[in-house]
Amino acid sequence: xxxxxxxAQDELRLMARNRVAVIALxxxxxxxxxxxxxxxxxxxxxxxxxxxxxxxxxxxxDAQPERHPHRMVHYGTFIFRPLGPLAxxxxxVDAFTGNSMFLEGHRQNTANFGDVRQSSLLxxxxxxxxxxxxxxxxxxxxxxLGYGALARETEHGxxxxxxxQGASRAQIVRGKLLxxxxxxxxxxxxxxxxxxxxxxxxxxxxxxxxxxxxGYAAYLALWAxxxxxxxxxxxxxxxxxxxxxxxxxxxxxxxxxVGPDLASAAVxxxxxxxxxxxxxxxxxxMGDSHDPHDPHFAAFKQSVLDRYGVSRVEDLPVxxxxxxxxxxxxxxxxxxxxxxxxxxxxxxxxxxLVEIVGLLSPAIALRxxxxxxxxxxxxxxxxxxxxxxxxRYALVQRLNRLQAEAVSYADDTATDAGADRxxxxxxxxxxxxxxxxxxxxxxxxxxAGALPGLxxxxxxxxxxxxxxxxxxxxxxxx
Amino acid sequence: MNxxxxxxxxxxxxRLTVIALxxxxxxxxxxxxxGVAEVNRQRAAIAAIPAGQAEDIGAVADYVDRTKDAGxxxxxxxxxxxxxxxxxxxxxxxxxxxxxxxMRVRALGLEAQIYDGDTFNPELALPGRFDFAFVLxxxxxxxVIALFHDLVxxxxxxxxxxxxxxxxxxxxxxxxxxxxxRLALLWAVVGLPFIIASAVEGVAPAAILIVLALTLAYLLFxxxxxxxxxxxxxxxxxxxxxxxxxxxxxxxxxxxxxxxAINAAxxxxxxxxxxxxxxxxxxxxWDIPREDTMRTFYARHPQWSNSAPLGPEFHYxxxxxxxxxxxxxxxxxxxxxxxxxxxxxxxxRALGWVLPSVGVQALLTRLARTDLAAQLSYxxxxxxxxxxxxxxxxxxxxxxxxxARADFDRAPRFEDTPDG
Numbered sequence: 028x029x030x031x032x033x034x035a036q037d038e039l040r041l042m043a044r045n046r047v048a049v050i051a052l053x054x055x056x057x058x059x060x061x062x063x064x065x066x067x068x069x070x071x072x073x074x075x076x077x078x079x080x081x082x083x084x085x086x087x088x089d090a091q092p093e094r095h096p097h098r099m100v101h102y103g104t105f106i107f108r109p110l111g112p113l114a115x116x117x118x119x120v121d122a123f124t125g126n127s128m129f130l131e132g133h134r135q136n137t138a139n140f141g142d143v144r145q146s147s148l149l150x151x152x153x154x155x156x157x158x159x160x161x162x163x164x165x166x167x168x169x170x171x172l173g174y175g176a177l178a179r180e181t182e183h184g185x186x187x188x189x190x191x192q193g194a195s196r197a198q199i200v201r202g203k204l205l206x207x208x209x210x211x212x213x214x215x216x217x218x219x220x221x222x223x224x225x226x227x228x229x230x231x232x233x234x235x236x237x238x239x240x241x242g243y244a245a246y247l248a249l250w251a252x253x254x255x256x257x258x259x260x261x262x263x264x265x266x267x268x269x270x271x272x273x274x275x276x277x278x279x280x281x282x283x284x285v286g287p288d289l290a291s292a293a294v295x296x297x298x299x300x301x302x303x304x305x306x307x308x309x310x311x312x313m314g315d316s317h318d319p320h321d322p323h324f325a326a327f328k329q330s331v332l333d334r335y336g337v338s339r340v341e342d343l344p345v346x347x348x349x350x351x352x353x354x355x356x357x358x359x360x361x362x363x364x365x366x367x368x369x370x371x372x373x374x375x376x377x378x379x380l381v382e383i384v385g386l387l388s389p390a391i392a393l394r395x396x397x398x399x400x401x402x403x404x405x406x407x408x409x410x411x412x413x414x415x416x417x418x419r420y421a422l423v424q425r426l427n428r429l430q431a432e433a434v435s436y437a438d439d440t441a442t443d444a445g446a447d448r449x450x451x452x453x454x455x456x457x458x459x460x461x462x463x464x465x466x467x468x469x470x471x472x473x474x475a476g477a478l479p480g481l482x483x484x485x486x487x488x489x490x491x492x493x494x495x496x497x498x499x500x501x502x503x504x505x
Numbered sequence: 506m507n508x509x510x511x512x513x514x515x516x517x518x519x520r521l522t523v524i525a526l527x528x529x530x531x532x533x534x535x536x537x538x539x540g541v542a543e544v545n546r547q548r549a550a551i552a553a554i555p556a557g558q559a560e561d562i563g564a565v566a567d568y569v570d571r572t573k574d575a576g577x578x579x580x581x582x583x584x585x586x587x588x589x590x591x592x593x594x595x596x597x598x599x600x601x602x603x604x605x606x607x608m609r610v611r612a613l614g615l616e617a618q619i620y621d622g623d624t625f626n627p628e629l630a631l632p633g634r635f636d637f638a639f640v641l642x643x644x645x646x647x648x649v650i651a652l653f654h655d656l657v658x659x660x661x662x663x664x665x666x667x668x669x670x671x672x673x674x675x676x677x678x679x680x681x682x683x684x685x686x687r688l689a690l691l692w693a694v695v696g697l698p699f700i701i702a703s704a705v706e707g708v709a710p711a712a713i714l715i716v717l718a719l720t721l722a723y724l725l726f727x728x729x730x731x732x733x734x735x736x737x738x739x740x741x742x743x744x745x746x747x748x749x750x751x752x753x754x755x756x757x758x759x760x761x762x763x764x765x766a767i768n769a770a771x772x773x774x775x776x777x778x779x780x781x782x783x784x785x786x787x788x789x790x791w792d793i794p795r796e797d798t799m800r801t802f803y804a805r806h807p808q809w810s811n812s813a814p815l816g817p818e819f820h821y822x823x824x825x826x827x828x829x830x831x832x833x834x835x836x837x838x839x840x841x842x843x844x845x846x847x848x849x850x851x852x853x854r855a856l857g858w859v860l861p862s863v864g865v866q867a868l869l870t871r872l873a874r875t876d877l878a879a880q881l882s883y884x885x886x887x888x889x890x891x892x893x894x895x896x897x898x899x900x901x902x903x904x905x906x907x908x909a910r911a912d913f914d915r916a917p918r919f920e921d922t923p924d925g
Contacts, residue, residue: 047743047746047747047750048746050750051750051753054754054758058758058762061762061765065765065769068769069765069768069769076774080777080778080781083781084781087781087785091788092792094791094792098788098791101788102784102788103784105777105780105781105784107777119631120627120628120630120631123603123627123630123631124627125622127776127777127780129617129780129784136621137621137622137623138622139620139621139622139776139780140620140776140777140780141603141622142768143600143603143630144600144603144604144622144880145773145776145845145846145849146764146767146768146849146853147764147767147849147850147851147852147853147854147877148599148850148853148854148863148866148867148870148876148877149760149761149763149764149767149853149856149863150764151633151866152633152756152757152760152761152764152862152863152866153633153757153760153761154761154764154765155758155761155762155764155765159761163757164753164757164758167749167753171746171749171750174742174746175742264742265655265741265742265745268742268745268746268749269521269651269745272647272650272745272749273647273651276644276647280643280644281532281635281644283632284632284633284634284635284639285535285635287626287628287629287630287631287632287634287635288539288543288634288635290626290629291543291626291629292539292542292543292546295546296624296625296626297624298550298607298623298624299605299607299621299623299624300550300554300557300585300607300609301550301553301557302624303561303583303609304557304558304560304561307561307564308560308561308564311564315568370624374626374628377626377628377629378626378628378629381628381629395628398628404628405626405627405628408627442817442818442819443817444817
């Protein structure tokens with residue numbers, strides 16, 4: 028053990044003399060501090076802004092005067108997606124999805140005003156977050172620190188000297204690994220401290236944080252092992268460096284871009300235009316409430332009349348217009364949900380394809396692990412969209428029911444001068460409508476979403492460790 | 506000439522060089538193929554508009570034709586607009602993956618429509634697209650590093666430098682030759698596939714030349730950086746590590762750091778505020794005397810003021826008037842929002858003057874018309890088209906002219922003519 032520690036100490040001393048590496052390490056630590064501070068501030072700003080907007084929208088809704096309920100269906104409401112506490116560590120797709128949504132009757136709107144469409148072109152270079160630094164920058168730093176660990180000894184013939192002094196190959200490799208792991212720990216510590224600092228926020232969850240911590244630790248450990256593996260396999264330090272930088276560029280920079288391109292080519296998404304046209308077509312075949320001869324609505328009318336045992340809509344105890352509005356919204360919403368489910372399924376297939384590419388690049392697997400645990404992946408956004416639609420449907424139907432029950436059919440269809448007044452219902456009806464509250468996924472669900480990525484990273488680590496074991500046995504043999 | 510051939514033979518005998526050049530050529534080719542495929546997908550989506558639109562508007566015409574009500578025609582007719590990719594778009598897809606390039610609008614309030622997005626998978630957009638601009642800006646420098654980091658130090662480490670230094674003029678001609686040769690090869694493997702793809706896509710020769718010059722200049726920057734570090738007399742491996750570190754800082758860290766700084770320094774919050782304010786202004790019209798709405802509207806648009814006064818029943822001209830009033834009430838907010846976006850974008854481009862990676866990306870997306878300016882110009886075209894739609898429907902509504910099936914064909918059609 029003491030031999031291992033001696034070798035590790037020796038290696039760390041050498042690393043400290045490597046100017047490029049030390050500058051890079053200091054830079055990384057500083058950047059991580061900046062990233063933790065700035066993403067925390069950014070996240071709190073966003074949260075505050077969205078909260079203020081959401082509050083303004085709710086107040087405006089509640090403050091509406093006496094209205095016809097259908098006016099409120101069109102007045103609609105704005106909702107804003109709140110950010111989970113871990114979004115400060117890894118904001119994931121937050122900048123790429125709109126975060127505000129207008130909910131109204133008959134229509135399903137898009138989430139708008141995402142950061143990506145309102146930032147300079149720099150946003151496409153990446154985002155300075157603790158997650159980005161650990162995923163992209165930290166491995167390169169470890170490469171700078173460790174590429175020569177074994178290749179240098181082989182190149183200069185000092186490996187033999189070490190072995191003559193009684194160190195076994197395994198001890199040498201373990202010592203170097205220990206040194207590089209210490210460096211990795213140092214590189215990852217500021218981000219992890221930031222992560223723990225986030226846990227002081229209310230609502231931060233232990234399980235996803237654990238998944239993130241284990242995932243990133245495994246990822247950095249994987250790079251440490253890979254670096255030693257390459258360093259053991261090649262004869263010259265320069266070749267080790269070039270091979271490792273190439274490996275890094277492919278795994279961290281290239282594949283994460285190629286994967287999505289392949290996925291979007293393989294699984295095309297239906298655009299909004301085609302979806303809207305298709306929904307309108309389906310709606311026409313299902314039933315057109317505007318058409319007095321439409322078979323669906325004729326049958327529907329008969330069923331309503333039968334239910335109440337009357338022969339004319341005028342004799343119904345409820346406002347038939349409101350009843351039709353309920354039925355119309357039911358039909359359109361069922362279509363919205365069907366098309367949304369198709370689109371979600373296609374996007375899930377795309378993400379699944381990227382995940383397969385992730386088998387080749389642990390960086391992709393780590394990214395999806397990290398976003399899933401932070402609740403900032405597409406699944407998190409989808410959760411918001413689905414809850415938004417459920418809320419929209421419930422709100423609109425509540426308003427339609429008010430039209431059916433609180434506005435008489437006679438008033439609703441009247442066109443005389445005073446009719447507009449009689450159609451309106453009391454303003455306190457709006458305050459009785461529940462506000463939108465986003466229910467975030469619980470810790471266990473978030474952590475479960477991170478498991479596939481975690482399995483891939485751990486699988487890579489195991490494979491790399493096995494290969495290093497084999498390489499160790501043949502170390503210095505060539 | 507003989508000397509050049511000799512150098513080339515020497516160079517191509519190095520396995521690393523040959524692999525690197527072949528790999529870069531392959532990456533450039535794949536990026537071009539991916540870019541062209543994406544642009545073709547977008548063109549196909551635009552080409553599919555007329556068929557879908559004809560079906561959709563046909564059904565609206567069937568419905569409206571029963572009542573000949575121009576208001577219903579205005580309310581239910583969605584009119585397509587599109588932003589066809591420029592010839593060079595395949596090389597730098599820019600924002601085209603996250604911004605809509607097809608958008609349908611109707612004659613109601615535009616501020617509630619123009620910020621809508623299209624369907625895209627945010628997880629796929631997050632890492633950025635694999636296009637020519639990516640290969641050039643991100644990957645090409647790594648190949649420069651691979652080929653140039655040991656240009657001088659390699660000879661020193663092989664013990665040949667003293668001999669070379671003894672050449673006339675300290676071997677200056679030799680180093681120049683070697684540098685020029687490596688640079689030319691890199692330029693060729695990036696540039697030639699680009700020329701072919703551009704020719705296929707019908708890019709203007711001037712634009713091709715600009716991109717080629719830009720490519721050369723960017724490669725030259727990295728070669729100069731490598732030469733500068735090579736002069737410090739460090740070992741090959743230190744050179745390589747230093748250059749890779751410089752790449753990391755110049756291509757990844759400074760742009761992301763600047764992005765944080767720009768977004769913090771230039772806040773753009775008006776987006777949601779426009780939406781909230783416009784909806785308040787529009788819906789308030791139901792609670793104020795309708796004559797107030799018409800007065801405000803006619804004051805701004807006197808050309809319609811000779812229309813008949815409103816009766817007690819609902820009239821769509823009032824409905825559309827308060828929608829336009831709503832748009833006009835948030836015009837200042839919308840202006841401020843747009844100005845904020847332009848300021849942010851300007852700050853990002855300004856960084857391009859000192860940071861080659863950002864400068865190249867900015868120039869490429871500008872040439873390819875895939876940057877923010879292109880998005881805003883598309884919005885301007887949509888705004889102009891929407892203005893024509895309004896005028897068209899108002900001509901029926903304010904004079905109570907019936908709107909028959911044939912009138913659907915008279916509606917303005919969007920013509921996509923980016924930048925003239």
